[in-house]
Amino acid sequence: MSAWRGSRGQGLAGHFGPLELAILDVMWSSGELDVSACARRLDGGQAYTTVKTVMERLVVKELLSRRKEGRQYVYWPSSSRREVEQRVAAEQVRQVVDGFGDLAVANFVRTVSGDADQLAQVRALLAGIADPSGTGAGKDESEGTAGVTA
Numbered sequence: 001m002s003a004w005r006g007s008r009g010q011g012l013a014g015h016f017g018p019l020e021l022a023i024l025d026v027m028w029s030s031g032e033l034d035v036s037a038c039a040r041r042l043d044g045g046q047a048y049t050t051v052k053t054v055m056e057r058l059v060v061k062e063l064l065s066r067r068k069e070g071r072q073y074v075y076w077p078s079s080s081r082r083e084v085e086q087r088v089a090a091e092q093v094r095q096v097v098d099g100f101g102d103l104a105v106a107n108f109v110r111t112v113s114g115d116a117d118q119l120a121q122v123r124a125l126l127a128g129i130a131d132p133s134g135t136g137a138g139k140d141e142s143e144g145t146a147g148v149t150a
Helices: 018-030 035-041 048-060 081-100 102-112 116-130
Strands: 064-069 072-077
Touching (some): 018 035, 035 048, 035 072
């Protein structure tokens, strides 16, 4: 399995093209780079013009930002990897729920019910929805929300 796929399956690899994700990975690990520096850090020996084109598309998609320095642009990630994963996951879940409604929700519950940690996260999220004041009323004290991001 490629390092950019992560340990949980396709993740971002199912949403971005291989070169887009490779460039994002380089940018997330490096911070600010120009096109030449980014191209040198990629494994595939891609042409400068190809890397520049993809980086410009990532700017349009608001995943990279840029500023002019001299005769070239310097690029940096607009969001962290975690923030992008959150946006992509939310978008994909919304599409599935919009397309399949109750079937999607039922299958999601069946899927997480086999994993105690995921089920605890779902319970904590539901408890937060049931008690939006955050006072914990009606919430079992043993249930935590560590690691839960909505």
